[in-house]
Amino acid sequence: MSDLILETIGVGKKFGRFVALRDITAGFQRGQLTGIIGPNGAGKSTYFNMLSGAFPPTTGRILFEGRDITATPQHRFARLGIAKSFQITSLFPQLGTLENVRVALQAMHSRYDVWRARTRLHGLVEQAGALLEKVGLWPRRDRLAATLSHGEQRALEIAMALACDPRLLLLDEPTAGMSPEETRASMDLIVRLAAERTVILVEHKMKLVMGICDRLLVLHHGELLAEGTPAEIRVNETVKRVYLGQREH
């Protein structure tokens, strides 16, 4: 019935004796926008980091388009078609805004060419420009990444993630630390992106994701608490109990 782009089968993670994540089996539908939510310390970030290849799980397997990627090193993910944005902004601060995206594009094409001029690589500058246009940063193309505002830096990160033309885009708390306007703009951007590719995002703020996600995964104490459409999650008794009394930010 379904076309799963990503599956985790019995995935768990231990840090020393501490169990961060226990036996998560879940599937992500191609083309959907899925949100991973849960209170602080639920294991969202650990789960995200394993999905994006930052570290391997202690137990279980991860499949991308049916292919086992459990032990695949991080640097292969971009070429497989999985891109991520970091929770804490992570750019090349002393490079120009356009160059940031150009380098990300270049990683897809040429990594070890020591002789050709990098500016001669066909179309990379144009493609980088188009991606900046898409996230609304074209006017800022000549600025150093370090001099951009927080919201602009997050947008630049998304442009860099898009550079590998990913079939799966992973976003870790994309609106963390943003002002209300910036949050709204970035939610709009995410909805637009989700129209053309699969997006999984981790979010702490439940209200934000309720409106835009097709499907939600709720984690709690390192376990999968519930799974379903936002409407189903909204009326789920267990989820209510977990979030009861917990103030929303």
Add this chain to the structure above:
Amino acid sequence: MGATTLRGTSRHDWMALAVRHRVLLSAVFLLVFPMLMPFKAIAVNILIYGLFAVGFNMLYGYLGLLSFGHAALFGGGAYACGIVMTRFGLPWWLGVIAAIGAGALIAAVMGGLAVRTRGIYFAMVTLALAQCVFYLAYQAGGVTGGENGLRGIVLEHIGPLDFLDPVTRYYVVAAFVVAALFALSRILASPFGAAMEALRENEARARACGFDVRTTRWLAFVLSGAFCGLAGAMQALHLGIVPIEMLSYQTSGTVVMMALLGGMGTFFGPFVGAGLFLLLENIVSLYTVHWQLLVGGVFIACVLFFPRGVWGTLLHALNRA
């Protein structure tokens, strides 16, 4: 360097122009350099050690990898050149090619092990591996001449040029140095150069973009080895002998000091550093045999007060003005 600046002042335009034509500039400078030097005899030494420091700078300056084992690449190149010429009786230019290859090959093996470690381990592991190369050369006396060094490397003529004439010799070595700087300039401007920048700027992001951190570091190590191997060949041709001390820990340390004195991660810094170091050594040793005391002291002061080095400090001041 290479970053687009905010204000298009004329000074920045000049700087950009200088950066674009840096190979040409260095060629012109090296052409007139012997006429400016008070101690003409050390002009060739400055060229050779400058090139060695350029190779070292490739790793530390551009990738932040501090190697204390570069003597193995420099000395390895010198031995390769000398062995090809004395043991096999082949022409000098084959010796130079062999030296570049040997530098790259030793770097490939050392780098293959060293890039498995990170941070502070890198310096320790490269130092230890270079000691290993030293002892191997020491033991293989039949080929390398052991502790007496490899003697009898003779190069009198290169075509019509008289290599024994100091001025001619200087310009021959300078030609190789300019060629190497051209290659370096190409590498820095290449896609691989961009990968190195990305890695230095943000390792985690570079990895997420799809750059393989280990392979990038390894390749930079190999390229660094090729430059140092070439410098080693020049040294072998210049001295006519390869002393075993070229492989020693002190040689590795010397290049670290030169690069830091000049300015890490700058294009001309390694040459400035090599020049300052050798001038200091030559002037101080006129008065005392204990020049290392002063050199060590100057280096300590440099680490404490001028971590950008002489050239780096100058560039920084110019960029801010």
Add this chain to the structure above:
Amino acid sequence: MEGITLDLLALQIFTGLALGAIYVLMALGMSLLFGMLTVVNFAHGAFYMVGAYVAVALLGLGANFWVCLFFAPILVGLLGMLVERVLIRPLYGRGIDYPLLLTFGLSYVMIEAVRILFGTTGISFDTPDVLVGAADIGIGYFPIYRLFVIGVAAAAVLGLWLFLERTPYGLIIRAGARDPQIVRILGIDVGRVWLVVFGIGTGLAALAGMLAAPLQGASPEMGDSVLAIAFVVTVVGGMGSLLGAVLAGLLVGVVVSLASLFAPEMAQVSIFALMAVVLIIRPQGFFGRAGLMS
């Protein structure tokens, strides 16, 4: 190779342990400095050498061997504390490479200073009379002085362990290594803790150098080769791990010793081959915590 009996092998292993004991003291100091202060001390070999020369100077002033054994490490430890306070302290927080580069420059100054004071040639160092000769240790006769080296090193390791594990000051040092912030919040002067650690680390190097002097004499360059071996031991044992330093130090000593029995020309190279193997199999070393490497 005929004539290599089990007894000979056992004796050679014992010789290796004596050699290893000196490496252990070196590596312990290095590991301590790195684990607590994240300083890689490139002058560690120079402190080792100065340890031997301070003993030479004390002997020259009429002191006996036992006075040297006690005072040389203390004097060098004080020198180490001075270095920490004046030269290293300004570099904390400025990146891990700077202390490394500075101590490298410092080693040049120390070596040259010793050359100026004591000359460039090596100085022989007599073993005290009571430790001359050999004793039957069951598998054959073994030089008493080497037994003594093993004993002193074992006592030093035990003493260090007791100090770190059983004294309030050791507790502070261990806590400070884990999280300097917490120690600061408790109102303890972290700077003083670091000073003491630097003194202990360099003092251990001096003890090693002083113990090595009767075996090989004292020379200004004696620290250079030992520094490289100390690095190998730290890499093999795992940076920042004291247990790793002890085991790896002894292992390296035994490997060198056995290699010089079977293939003398490969004795030095075997050390580095050992390191290469460990790097391939377990890059963080026997007991290294992967986190400390970055």
